[in-house]
Amino acid sequence: xxxxxxxxxxxxxxxxxxxxxxxxxxxxxxxxxxxxxxxxxxxxxxxxxxxxxxxxxxxxxxxxxxxxxxxxxxxxxxxxxxxxxxxxxxxxxxxxxxxxxxxxxxxxxxxxxxxxxxxxxxxxxxxxxxxxxxxxxxxxxxxxxxxxxxxxxxxxxxxxxxxxxxxxxxxxxxxxxxxxxxxxxxxxxxxxxxxxxxxxxxxxxxxxxxxxxxxxxxxxxxxxxxxxxxxxxxxxxxxxxxxxxxxxxxxxxxxxxxxxxxxxxxxxxxxxxxxxxxxxxxxxxxxxxxxxxxxxxxxxxxxxxxxxxxxxxxxxxxxxxxxxxxxxxxxxxxxxxxxxxxxxxxxxxxxxxxxxxxxxxxxxxxxxxxxxxxxxxxxxxxxxxxxxxxxxxxxxxxxxxxxxxxxxxxxxxxxxxxxxxxxxxxxxxxxxxxxxxxxxxxxxxxxxxxxxxxxxxxxxxxxxxxxxxxxxxxxxxxxxxxxxxxxxxxxxxxxxxxxxxxxxxxxxxxxxxxxxxxxxxxxxxxxxxxxxxxxxxxxxxxxxxxxxxxx
Numbered sequence: 001x002x003x004x005x006x007x008x009x010x011x012x013x014x015x016x017x018x019x020x021x022x023x024x025x026x027x028x029x030x031x032x033x034x035x036x037x038x039x040x041x042x043x044x045x046x047x048x049x050x051x052x053x054x055x056x057x058x059x060x061x062x063x064x065x066x067x068x069x070x071x072x073x074x075x076x077x078x079x080x081x082x083x084x085x086x087x088x089x090x091x092x093x094x095x096x097x098x099x100x101x102x103x104x105x106x107x108x109x110x111x112x113x114x115x116x117x118x119x120x121x122x123x124x125x126x127x128x129x130x131x132x133x134x135x136x137x138x139x140x141x142x143x144x145x146x147x148x149x150x151x152x153x154x155x156x157x158x159x160x161x162x163x164x165x166x167x168x169x170x171x172x173x174x175x176x177x178x179x180x181x182x183x184x185x186x187x188x189x190x191x192x193x194x195x196x197x198x199x200x201x202x203x204x205x206x207x208x209x210x211x212x213x214x215x216x217x218x219x220x221x222x223x224x225x226x227x228x229x230x231x232x233x234x235x236x237x238x239x240x241x242x243x244x245x246x247x248x249x250x251x252x253x254x255x256x257x258x259x260x261x262x263x264x265x266x267x268x269x270x271x272x273x274x275x276x277x278x279x280x281x282x283x284x285x286x287x288x289x290x291x292x293x294x295x296x297x298x299x300x301x302x303x304x305x306x307x308x309x310x311x312x313x314x315x316x317x318x319x320x321x322x323x324x325x326x327x328x329x330x331x332x333x334x335x336x337x338x339x340x341x342x343x344x345x346x347x348x349x350x351x352x353x354x355x356x357x358x359x360x361x362x363x364x365x366x367x368x369x370x371x372x373x374x375x376x377x378x379x380x381x382x383x384x385x386x387x388x389x390x391x392x393x394x395x396x397x398x399x400x401x402x403x404x405x406x407x408x409x410x411x412x413x414x415x416x417x418x419x420x421x422x423x424x425x426x427x428x429x430x431x432x433x434x435x436x437x438x439x440x441x442x443x444x445x446x447x448x449x450x451x452x453x454x455x456x457x458x459x460x461x462x463x464x465x466x467x468x469x470x471x472x473x474x475x476x477x478x479x480x481x482x483x484x485x486x487x488x489x490x491x492x493x494x495x496x497x498x499x500x501x502x503x504x505x506x507x508x509x510x511x512x513x514x515x516x517x518x519x520x521x522x523x524x525x526x527x528x529x530x531x532x533x534x535x536x537x538x539x540x541x542x543x544x545x546x547x548x549x550x551x
Contacts, residue, residue, distance in 0.1 A: 011288045011290070012035075012038045012287065012290075013030070013035035013036045013037065013290055013546065014026075014038075014542070015040065015273075015274050015287055015288075016037055016038070016039045016040070016293045016295055017039075017261045017292070017295060018040070018041065018297060018301075019041040019114060019240070019244055020113060020115055020116045020239055020297065021114070021239055021528050021532055022515045022532060023293075024116070024240075024243030024244045025532050026539050027039050027244060027253055028246045029539035029540060030543065031246075031250040032247070033539075033543040033546075034252070035252065035543070035546060037247065037254070038254045038256060038289065039244070039253060041112050041255070041256070041259060042110040042260045042279060043089075043109070043258065044112065044257055045240075045257050046111050046240055048230070050086075052086060052229045053224060053227065053230050054224060054232070055085055060084045062084055064083050064085065065083065066083075066084040072092045072094055073091070074093055075107070079480075080228075081228035086117075086118065086230070089110075089111040090109050094429075095429035096429070096434075097426065097428060098423075098434050098437060102438055102478070103478070104439055104477065105478075106437070110279075112257055114297065115297070116240075117228075118227075118229075120526065121210055121236055121349075121528075122207065122208055122375065122525075123176070123207050123208060123209045123526065124207055124525035124526055125173070125175075125176055126147065126150075126525070127172050127173065129356075130524075131143040131146060131147055131521075132146065133370065133523075134521075136363065137359065137364065137369045138363070140414050140521055141414075141521075143490060143521070144490050144491055144492050144500065144501035145501050145534075145537075149537075150530070153533040153536045153540075154176065157533050157536060158177040158178075161242075161532070162216075163178055163179065163207055163208065164180060164205075164210060165181050166178070166205050168202050168204050168355070172356050172360045173355040173525070176207060176529075178207070179211060179212045179213055181212070182206075182208075183205075185348075185377070185379055187403075187404050187463075188377060190378075194463040195459050199462070201355075201357050202354065202355055203354050204353050204354075204355065205352060205353070207353065210235055217234075218234040218242075220235060221233070221235040221236070221349060222235070223346035223348055224347060226347075227349045256276075256287065258279035259278065260276055261300075262275045262431075262432045263304065264294075264308040264310055264511065265286065265308070266310065266508070270508050270509075270510050271292045271508055271510045273286045273287060274286065274289075274292065277430040279430070291542055292512065293512045294512065294513045294514070297484075297515055298485055298487060298516035298519075299321075299487065301488065302317065303432075303435050305513070306421070310505070311507050313507075314495070314497075314506070316496055316497050317487070317498050318421050318488075319417075319486075320414040320419075320487065320489055320520075321420060321437070321439045321486050321487050322413075322414055322486045323412055323439075323479050323522075324411070324412060324481040324524065325408075325412060325445045325446075326476045326481050328407065328449050328452060328453045328471060328475055329407035329408050329470075329472060330406060330453060330469065330470050330471055331460075331471050332465035332466055332467050333465060333467050334378060334404050334463075334466075335401070335402070335466050336464065338402075339381070339383075339400030339401050341380040341382050341398075351376055353373060354406060354459070355373050357371070358372065358448070359371050366451050367447050368443075369444060370410075370444070371410070372408040374407060374409070374456060375406070375407060376407055377404075377405065378404035379403065380400050381401065381403055383396055386399075404460060406456050407471065408448075408449065409481070410445060410452060411445075411521075411523060412478075412522045413442060413444050413445070413522075414486060414520065415442060417438075418438070418439040418440070419438055419439070419487070420436065420437050420438070421435070422435065422436070423436040440478060441475060445475070453471070454470070485519035485527055486516070486519050487517050489517075489518065489519065490503060490520055498513070498517075499518050502537070503534060512542065514535040514539075515531055515535075518534060
């Protein structure tokens, strides 16, 4: 049993499993609402001393790419963000195995703050075109919540986190409460103007959880990068230095790190405790509470439910796994713009975004439903591929070239056959049964991916780009977009969904899942902002019930 200071067996008001983007918000809302909360994090603590964004690759023994990454983290090492300076934030794949019945790259971090330490920070609201997609085109199921219901919670998150961006007035991509947008480069401004003129489509600055003006003691970004290795000014949003910090300031949060959650224990048909294993000593412990909020990340929360034999009678548990399909688009050069890469332009930690334009009003295009958006950018670089030899070559390299590229992020349909389940024959380093993952792209994803590449090339050509080439011979491996969602979906029918509209399990009212596992459909934009809004909404529901003595 969990040993709390001054007592033999403390019973908390709530336990939050996970300390990332959603776990941090759960802890903040619940503690500030007066509840005593225990937070379990599978990894160690983190501080600004662990940040390496100002350290250059040549300052590392292995130029930033340690062989240790490939030895212990062959899957994590595939991720662009996993480097010599921060690889210990990512899980050791040998200690944390999983079964791939089809290729699936599962990128995970076990450290205080989880993937909020290295996420891309692109932050977009979903619209009713996403939340009520089934009503639009007839496929799948609508979410049990509407955009209008989520607006107050989007606003709370945005005001606190700080989202920089431009208001565009698009129905398919609602505007947030914005800090000033980061500036376009010359090439991006040309693309924005030309695409609007020829296609009527919007090219906007990426909406990102990085400050452009001070907020809550955090400073504006000074464009140093790379953000995925930390941020000493806390300009980017990560939970340890914002939401978790606020929860700790209440005096009502007990933070337990190095705590590998193994299962949720039940008593009299209700969740009663979380059993966890000390990551270092392997001691088995328990922490008791009245309410449990799973924020361990999509697949880890589902794994926890399955290993706890909770909701296992519901066939929806583990099914409808989704990710965004990407790694396809177009690239070219902008010859009319003088490059001067040696001038050292600021390293803006953001790119441009092209919102979805397919099937916004119509239901289907070129044989597919739903749609895609683009992320990309345009900037100068040295032209190491220039022709010539000797001085002629050196001058051409130094003159540089202005590149431009956009890549698509496409919606994945919720299909029952894309699923995870427990492999009862294998366990991880702490004796917890592991997941078996079976997921792949369907015809719809492949069709929209192919269409998006063609449209990308046409937009670059309209902007005057030269040497335009379609990029991406094959799409991304599922999971590799690191937007895995679904497997414990919300819904109104307890036989077809795991959670209700408050992210509360149909099986027991004391257990909530507020991370990506709750998702019904994927949309085509980055999911973290919506995950945080759903968490705030669920936790305010918990507080209301707690105040009325229902929990």
